[in-house]
Amino acid sequence: MSVTPDTPVVDPRLVDALRADLTAAAYTVEHVDELLGPVPAGALARGEAVPALRATDPSAPAGRDPAAVLTRVFVLGAPVTAAALEAALPTVGVAGARRLGLVDVAGAAPDDQARARVDLRPYAATDGAGDASWWIASDLGELATGGALRTDHVLGVGGASLTLAQATVRDPRRRVLDLGTGCGVQALHASRHAAHVVATDLSSRALAYAGFTAALAGLGPDRVSLRAGSMLDPVADETFDLVVSNPPFVITPRRADVPAYDYRDGGRAGDDLVRDLVTGVGAVLAPGGVAQLLANWEVRGGEDWHERIGAWVDASGLDAWVVLRDQQDPAQYAETWIRDGGTTPADRGTWASRYGAWLDDLASRDVTSVGFGIVTLRRPVAGPATLRRLEQQTGPVRPPLGPVIAAGLAAHDAVAGLTAEGLAALRLTVAPDVTEERYLEPGAVDPRVVLLRQGHGFGRAVQAGTALAAFVGACDGELTAGQIIGALGALLDVPAGDVAADVLPTVRGLLLDGLLTVEP
Known part of the structure; x- marks a missing residue:
């Protein structure tokens, strides 16, 4: 009898x-959730299989x-009879599987009995290009095996993968690099808006899974072409219009009694891998090319969270x-990543x-905390870099964030070099997801606080004074910002220059954050 392959x-x-x-089995996220029902589906999402x-x-x-x-065998890892699996897979059959x-x-x-050797499950997500669905193959996890993960475990789609996707x-790109592809999910997303995707990984098992997932799609x-190698080595001397990476960024002790899992540990001390990727990815970016990655970085004693990562981007x-x-x-x-490995x-x-x-x-490096975030880098088409934005957004967000980040980059390009006079010449419109909230004390006529709140993306809230609230309320694309400021000055009996000095700096920020947009 032939031996079943390892991947x-x-x-x-x-x-x-x-x-x-x-396809014939309707093996989709929606149909599986319907079959399970809300309680079992919810429990499964929390990692409870019963x-x-x-x-x-x-x-x-x-x-x-x-x-x-299919769910029972490939997701839950439970045995099924060969006859039941044959009925569920009549074309490929048990022998083919x-x-x-x-x-x-x-x-x-x-x-x-038939038992799964892999996790094969439906996947559905919404990114900046719209809804997407595929089947993703990966190693069976703890829920199915009941044991700790092998160190060369190929991880399926987790929270970090969804965050990056x-x-x-998602604007059209000619060449995309998926660095550290794992099971290949980022390559699938990229394939919808790229002519060609190069997917790399140091793990030969990961490349086997990514190749199977791509073929099934x-x-x-x-x-989608696959290449083996570490970091940027497989693509040296090449350039890409987009680089995406969910790299093995976990900061792991370099000790023999601490297992190093391929999917999360790049084999370097501390956060050196992330540093090298941030400082080195520009070598493979074409002019105007964008790199987006997830990262952990150390915050050391006496530092603010942004100092270390800020030095790298500089x-x-x-x-x-x-x-x-x-x-x-x-x-x-420590607790997060010890549990992640099954202990x-x-x-x-x-x-x-x-x-x-x-x-x-x-403690050996005086680390007081570890930051996790989304890093977006871009090679300028010409000249030096002009964007340096490091911000903390730890609250709930409304995905997908890709269009928000793309709009933020475009807004920066539109307003970065504008003087106050240039800003005043723009015709502006309030973004459709922005609402105004007014908070009044009981019996008061005038609000004590006015907030401009973004309904999508990062869900930003900006406190607005009287002049700014009135300015934003008048932004319908008909008048220039300068004309609105002049009208407000006359209405408030305040010199227009004073209104401009009060309003325009915040207007610049509202444009960068997407609460205001520029009319063509």
Whole structure:
């Protein structure tokens, strides 16, 4: 009997058959959620499998639905009979699924058990290009295996992957680099707006999974090509219009008793990998090219969160926009990544040892916290960098953020070099998602606080004085900013120059933040 391969295998004929079966089974996020019901689906999203196992049991009302069988075997890691899997995958069949490296089968009888070797699940997301859906292959996780992850584990789509996909700018690009592709999800997103995607990874297992995922999506080497190697080495001397990366940014103690997982640990001390990527990615960016990555960076004693990452973006020579999304103290950081590897406090000895290792490692560099954020870099088309924006936005956001970031870059280009006179000559419009909130004390006629609130993107709120609130309320694209200021000066009996000095600096910020837009 042949040995089932360790990673999925791309056999074009069998992959086509598998795609046909998954489509016919309506193996989609929406249909699986309907089959499970809200309670099991919610529990599964929290990492609890028991309700979903009950909902997909063959004796349950929906248990014989092909999508329920596929969910049970490929997501939950539970065994199903060969006959049930054959019915769910009639075209590729159990034999074909086994040749693809997807399942193991105990024997040749219909009642023999079939078990998944991979996690194969439907995926749906909305990015700046609209709705997208595929099937994603990765290694089975702890929920399915019940054990700790192997160090060369290929991770599926997690929260960080979704964050990057939704934050990436999605205007048409000729060449895109997905650096550290993992299971290949960023390459799939990029394929919708790029002529060609190069996906790289140091892990040969990750490249095998990414290749299978791309093939299942109908993307051949002419659309997505795979290369092995570390960081930028596989693409030296090439340039790209967009680089996306969810790199192995986790700060891991360099100790033999602390496992180093390929998907999260780049093998370097501290945050050196992120530093090198931020300072070096410009070498592969074409003029006007954008790089977007997720990052952890250390905040050391006596520093503000932005100082270290700010020094790196300064050294890059690129336009830079850094958004801090979270900040953890050393203990929180240690707990997050020890749990991520499958160790829990119940394993007291291992937990305590690894916890101590993380605390010692961070303390050795006087790390007081670790920042997590979205880093957007851009090579200027000509001349020096003009954008340096480092901000903290830790509250809820309304994804996708890609269009917001793209609009922010365009707004910077539009207003960065404008004088006050140039700004006053613009015709402005209030963005459609902006609302005005007024807070009055009981019985008062005039509001005590006026807020301009953004309904999408970062959901910014700007406190506005009387003049600014009136100015924004008049921005309908008919009058220039200067004409509105002149009218306000006459209405308030204040010199127009004073109104301009009060309003225009904030107007510049409202343009950069997307609360106001420039009429063509």
